[in-house]
Amino acid sequence: MDTARRPTLAVIGGGIIGRICALAAADAGWQVDVYDAGPTRRAAQVAGGMLGALGEGHPGEGRLLDRSAASSAMWPDWIDRLGDPGIRTAEDSLIVATTAADGEYLRQMAQFVWSEQVGGDRLRPLRAREARALERSLSTRVHSGYLAVGEGALDNRRLLAALRIALVDAGAHWHRIAITALSDVTADQVLVAAGMATPRLLPEIALVPAKGEILRLHRNRESVPVPTRVVRARVEGRDVYLVPRADGVVVGATQYEPSALDDHAPRAGGVADLLADAVEIMPGLATYDLAEAAAGIRPCSADGLPIIERVDARTVVAAGHGRNGIVLAPDTAARVVRLLAG
Ligand SMILES: Cc1cc2nc3c(=O)[nH]c(=O)nc-3n(C[C@H](O)[C@H](O)[C@H](O)COP(=O)(O)OP(=O)(O)OC[C@H]3O[C@@H](n4cnc5c(N)ncnc54)[C@H](O)[C@@H]3O)c2cc1C
Incomplete structure (x- = not known):
């Protein structure tokens, strides 16, 4: 050279x-x-x-959890480097269940996170009323939850x-x-x-493709305020998340095998599930404008x-x-x- x-x-x-x-x-x-x-x-x-780590601590994925937690901690320096603090749209995540079975699923995930050396003390259990006190628009159906401190979104x-x-x-x-x-x-x-x-x-x-639908909802004059935290929910066995943006929320995401690598069309069933689960967890979202329904393909390794x-x-x-x-x-x-x- x-x-x-x-x-x-x-x-x-x-x-x-x-x-x-x-x-x-x-x-x-x-x-x-x-x-x-x-x-x-x-x-x-x-x-x-989402900068998901503690909220994605699936048993058996210890190395990914470790890597994600370490990488997430590097984002503040990058945001300083880019000079745009508005890139960060949330600081923490609220992880909630709607049924006892969903609560048990989250409890097992939390136990796994606490057993790993990744700052599990940042994952704190919450009663339903404590979760609703943090995000006032949450449904009264919330059964239990966790606060993942410092796990925000961009x-x-x-x-x-x-x-x-x-x-x-x-x-x-x-x-x-x-x-x-x-x-x-x-x-x-x-x-x-x-x-x-x-x-x-x-x-x-x-690589293995994993397709997913995702929605963008915009707030209007009639809407409840945008949540201040990422809200991740387990709704009768399905996962849905709400990610704050300056103008609304991003609602995601489904996951399944695409029919082909150019299969980028959002399917009606996926969009319907996301909307139903989002409104289940935060009923006021029904008044938001549906600004975009999209789908993408996640490039996954074995x-x-x-x-x-x-x-x-x-x-x-x-x-x-x-x-x-x-x-x-x-x-x-x-x-x-x-x-x-x-
Ligand atoms: C619905 C959905 C929700 C997601 N949510 C999250 C989340 O909340 N948090 C998170 O961390 N991750 C999330 N992901 C995953 C994340 O988007 C991917 O892991 C990430 O985008 C992968 O980055 P990449 O740069 O490898 O690929 P991509 O972002 O797909 O970029 C690949 C780029 O390569 C270009 N390219 C392709 N072929 C060529 C070529 N021959 N020549 C030149 N350029 C080429 C493409 O044009 C494209 O710009 C989500 C993904 C999906 C689909």
């Missing part, structure tokens, strides 16, 4: 992972070019933006926009193009972060952990972030910069 010039890096994919890795690399001295196919199939565009679209501005300010170049072969890009190093499309460029990387590794002397991959790409982004960027540095 010519030491008289900055080393060059081509990043394939401008989703959350490509952008944050590109910016971390630019900050570390790389001259970066980002190649992105556009927003149509970008999971980060539709995501809820506005994913504002975040993507801020990252792109920061990249340009850092001297990176953005190219709106779909790359079909890695040999088409000229750079000292190549990072493949193309989400669900990664295996098309690197067939040795196996073991639930992202695949961040060197593929060959010139190529590094960062993909397979599943349902946690936003929370795992800072940790991924740190690992990618270390891999690039050799």
